[in-house]
Amino acid sequence: MASPDACFCLSWRMAVEANNAQGWRTVPPQCVGHVERYMLGGQYGSDVAAVADQIAIYLGGSAAADGKDAWILDVDDTCLSNLPYYKEKHFGGEPYDSRAYVSWVLRGACPAIPQVLGVYRKLMERGFQVFLVTGRSEDVLGASTVENLAAQGFDGHHRLIMRSAAYRGYGAVPYKSTIRRQLVAEGYRIRGNVGDQWSDLLGECVGDRTFKIPNPMYFIP
Amino acid sequence: MASPDACFCLSWRMAVEANNAQGWRTVPPQCVGHVERYMLGGQYGSDVAAVADQIAIYLGGSAAADGKDAWILDVDDTCLSNLPYYKEKHFGGEPYDSRAYVSWVLRGACPAIPQVLGVYRKLMERGFQVFLVTGRSEDVLGASTVENLAAQGFDGHHRLIMRSAAYRGYGAVPYKSTIRRQLVAEGYRIRGNVGDQWSDLLGECVGDRTFKIPNPMYFIP
Structure with missing residues (x-):
């Protein structure tokens, strides 16, 4: 068995990914180093690749x-990575800092998560309508998001749906449920739904299958 | 980073626990040793304890x-462990063997999973109505299950609900959903729901919170 801390942190991370741990605000202090090694040392990439493999099997x-x-993909830490930002925030060891985060997103510098870009391209080739659905504010972050997605290869999708002023203050589950319900009302069949937060994947009209991309750095209720 | 196999098997196990990997019939051959070390080497126990901790926080x-x-707890590999049986079945590396499994359960020799027994006792002390809901056949396995649960300290619960003849052939999701719907119709509020399979935790009336106990040895659709 690993050291007591490694053992605890593996268990904590597993609890996050299985949606047993909810409402946490920061990575536990003794796990910051563990999360850093996880994100940078190769296991995170392997875990994302395993999800992409399961999508391919499905x-x-x-x-x-x-x-x-149709398929639905979340944006942050699903299509685009915020890892360069979180490197400066102790990999989630610091509480959410909305001002710094907005500055980061406005730079439009999020790199693609390559395994998810692969999934995206496959879905496009197969003729699925791909909806990118994000909680990012349309007013503030619309232009930088459009530019960032295109620059990273996420182009040609059916629709990018961002949070309009009407949904300000909504939690992620009711916001994304409302969006999905509207898509179903338009006649779309949601064949799959991919996100790094369980709040992307729970609620109404979640789709025929959901896929959870790992993310041990932050929790969105 | 760990060896390629260890890295792959960690990712596979994560995909199972996050419900990304579905419908698998055996543990991948290259992961049988990994699952053995996981189940026996301490990490499994730590992971179950982390779920119990999250229940305590909730x-x-x-x-x-x-x-x-009310709370709902599954039986197999939630309250009672089949690990002694799976030790003889390559920790899930062999396909499901219904005859051998029934012989094992008829012995009534499943040990309690101690961390879940702790949860059970706390729920009883707090006055919750605890329902044990299992897909085990009432006709065949009723007597041995009642005896095994009592011998392992799972006594005094409100009701043990086993699969009656009426539900033979039902999948786990529709069977357990029907049972839960009946409980809600009786006026119970399902405050929590604990199981080692996602099919315990999805469907209708799943409860205010669900908790997934790890199980990398088998998958029940």
Whole structure:
């Protein structure tokens, strides 16, 4: 067995990914080094690749039957990585800092998560309507998000749905549920739904399958 | 980073616990040794303890308001462990063997999972109605299950609900959803729901919070 701290931190991370640990505000202090090694040492990349593999297994040889077969992908730490930002924030060991975070996003410098970009390209090739659904504020972060996604290869998608003023103050579950309900009302069949937060994947109209991308750095209720 | 196999097996196990990997019939061959070390080397026990800790955080100082505040616990590999049986089945490296499994359960020799027994006792002390809900066949396994639970300290619960003939052939999600819906119709408020399979925790009336106990040895759809 690993050292007591490594053992505890592995268990904590597992509790996060299985949605047993909720409402946490920072990574436990004794796990900051563990999360750093996880994110930078290769295991995180392997874990994301494993999710991409499961999506590939689920897809098999299938393609969109028509223009109503849809997938939903979250943006932050699903398509685009905030890891360069969190490196400066002790990998989640510091509480959320909205001003610094907005400055970071406005730079439009988030790199693609390559395994998810692979999933995205496959979905596009197969003719699925891909919706990128994000809690980012449309007013403040719209332009930088559009630019960042395009620069990182997330182009040609059906629709980018950002948080409009009407949804300000909504929690992620009711906001994203409302968006998905609208898509279903438009006749879309949500074949899959990918996010790094359980709040992307719970609520209404979650889709035929959901896929949780690992993220031990922060929790969005 | 760990060896390529260890890295892959950690990712596979994470994919199982986050419900990304579904419908698998055996542990991947290259991960049988990994799962053995996980189950016997201390990390599994630490992971179960982390879930129990999260339940304790969720409970806080709360107690049942009246006789309708309920919790649901699954039996196999939630309250009672089948690890002694799976030791003989390559820790899930062999496909499910219903005849051997029934023989094992008829012995009534499953040990309690101590961290879950601790949760159980706390829930009983706090006055919650605890329902043990299992897919085990009532006709075949009823007597041995009742005896095994009592011998391992799971006594005094409100009701043990086993699969009656009426539910033969039901999948776990519709079977357990139907049971939970009936409990809600009786006026129970399901405050929490604990199981080692996602099929214990998805569907209808899942409860205010669900808790996933780790299990990398088998998958029940």
